[in-house]
Amino acid sequence: MGFPMPVFSVSDPADPRVAAYTSIREKDLTSGHGGRFIVEGKVTLETLLTRLRFAVESLFLAESRLEPLKGLLSKVPAGVPVYTAPQDVMDQVAGFPMHRGVLACGLKGNIPQPGEFLAKDEPRSGPLLLLSDISNHDNTGACFRNAAAFGAGGILLDERCCDPLYRKAIRVSSGASLFLPYAQGGTGLDMVNAVLSAGYTVWAMTPRAEAAPMQSLPVPDKLAILLGAEGPGLPDDIIAAATPVRIPMSGGFDSINVATAGAIALAHVFGEKQG
Amino acid sequence: MGFPMPVFSVSDPADPRVAAYTSIREKDLTSGHGGRFIVEGKVTLETLLTRLRFAVESLFLAESRLEPLKGLLSKVPAGVPVYTAPQDVMDQVAGFPMHRGVLACGLKGNIPQPGEFLAKDEPRSGPLLLLSDISNHDNTGACFRNAAAFGAGGILLDERCCDPLYRKAIRVSSGASLFLPYAQGGTGLDMVNAVLSAGYTVWAMTPRAEAAPMQSLPVPDKLAILLGAEGPGLPDDIIAAATPVRIPMSGGFDSINVATAGAIALAHVFGEKQG
Numbered sequence: 001m002g003f004p005m006p007v008f009s010v011s012d013p014a015d016p017r018v019a020a021y022t023s024i025r026e027k028d029l030t031s032g033h034g035g036r037f038i039v040e041g042k043v044t045l046e047t048l049l050t051r052l053r054f055a056v057e058s059l060f061l062a063e064s065r066l067e068p069l070k071g072l073l074s075k076v077p078a079g080v081p082v083y084t085a086p087q088d089v090m091d092q093v094a095g096f097p098m099h100r101g102v103l104a105c106g107l108k109g110n111i112p113q114p115g116e117f118l119a120k121d122e123p124r125s126g127p128l129l130l131l132s133d134i135s136n137h138d139n140t141g142a143c144f145r146n147a148a149a150f151g152a153g154g155i156l157l158d159e160r161c162c163d164p165l166y167r168k169a170i171r172v173s174s175g176a177s178l179f180l181p182y183a184q185g186g187t188g189l190d191m192v193n194a195v196l197s198a199g200y201t202v203w204a205m206t207p208r209a210e211a212a213p214m215q216s217l218p219v220p221d222k223l224a225i226l227l228g229a230e231g232p233g234l235p236d237d238i239i240a241a242a243t244p245v246r247i248p249m250s251g252g253f254d255s256i257n258v259a260t261a262g263a264i265a266l267a268h269v270f271g272e273k274q275g
Numbered sequence: 276m277g278f279p280m281p282v283f284s285v286s287d288p289a290d291p292r293v294a295a296y297t298s299i300r301e302k303d304l305t306s307g308h309g310g311r312f313i314v315e316g317k318v319t320l321e322t323l324l325t326r327l328r329f330a331v332e333s334l335f336l337a338e339s340r341l342e343p344l345k346g347l348l349s350k351v352p353a354g355v356p357v358y359t360a361p362q363d364v365m366d367q368v369a370g371f372p373m374h375r376g377v378l379a380c381g382l383k384g385n386i387p388q389p390g391e392f393l394a395k396d397e398p399r400s401g402p403l404l405l406l407s408d409i410s411n412h413d414n415t416g417a418c419f420r421n422a423a424a425f426g427a428g429g430i431l432l433d434e435r436c437c438d439p440l441y442r443k444a445i446r447v448s449s450g451a452s453l454f455l456p457y458a459q460g461g462t463g464l465d466m467v468n469a470v471l472s473a474g475y476t477v478w479a480m481t482p483r484a485e486a487a488p489m490q491s492l493p494v495p496d497k498l499a500i501l502l503g504a505e506g507p508g509l510p511d512d513i514i515a516a517a518t519p520v521r522i523p524m525s526g527g528f529d530s531i532n533v534a535t536a537g538a539i540a541l542a543h544v545f546g547e548k549q550g
Binding site: 126142145146148149150151174176213214215247248249250253255256257259260263264267268270271274 | 401417420421423424425426449451488489490522523524525528530531532534535538539542543545546549
């Protein structure tokens, strides 16, 4: 069919060349996966191939998708193999129906620690988003999506957060975790202290009544917005180290999703900076 | 055990008294369900029993949950039966593992049409939220949760929106769809026209560049915030009938989740009214 990259047909679900794509759902539950991550769907594949933030190890496509994706496949780096299989073989490899028929395997490389990230003297516009103990893939993905939408300069995650390169986090992020700069590691308190030392004001988002209403505060040039676990919220020591900030809400109701809280803070800051 | 309401043990998964709880997931995909809806989990059960917005037909609890829920069960209306079963029987009835062991069946009663809702001369504080063509249960539930958090006076949904009393929508709403006043029916354009006729300003939230940035507008006393389908957005005729409003965002990225957009608008309006 005249594809510029090597295309290999796979007919055996046990073919070792597609071993990275086996039992994808189980792999979501384990960390590591040999430093690999899985991308699914055309839009996120396009982000992977055009943003060039991560190395691509291989693609795995349903045979029927090869021709429609021809334009996008011209962006596959030289030497990266494209495996194809009939839909049923692909489903057997993945362990569940792969309706979209589009998978790719990326390589994480070295994800920096928050301290390394801050030490890099890169020009950064937009606030940082700090995540502590966000263990839900949907929330992590949504935080990346919202951070990209409101021009955040990067995301720092502590060691208790889930991996933003989990398949589902990538999907929910609309691909933002494939290009938004981020760092991960260490405790939440260490992360906050490193950000404070780098000259940032840290808004610790909390529903506590004693926190300052977000709209009452000036937006500093170097701002970091800190979000904690949805149920318990941020621990006392982290809140005490930072500036407690709340989003004014109607009384008598539980509060909002953590990624939504982050979006509201990011949108507010973005709007203030534009105004 | 001294419970004030009738408690009935169920040992046969085919027992007709728990027929409302069979194959719950399949029922999620059908409308109707005889005017019933299913609530799961302790928190939403508490909302159902304390807010008293909807009639309760029955409760269905794993045997192990009966004693720990004793306090809450005192709120079960007189004559409402509580069925209990061993966990494995409950799982067989529901069709999947019911880890929480807490289910209840409510009756929808008459959900008003948007026109009826607006005609009721009730005092209402807070903006209205209007939903057009929101067919995803998570998004509908999140819209209710956010509307409750930011003191919305009610939600109007057109006929193309999914039912806010679907099990998953209720769960994602944190129970808000069990108490926040809402109405559903008719086309999106009819709904918008009815709201305009009732004297509201309608902000049609859209990422289009020609829309006014949200922060540039005064917040009217009678405001309705209108959200459309996540992919295509609101259709032209609806946007033309209303005031197109956008949330300023960083260029070059897809945009945000529809419920998140609603939360940002609701939070902005709530903050302005407090300030």
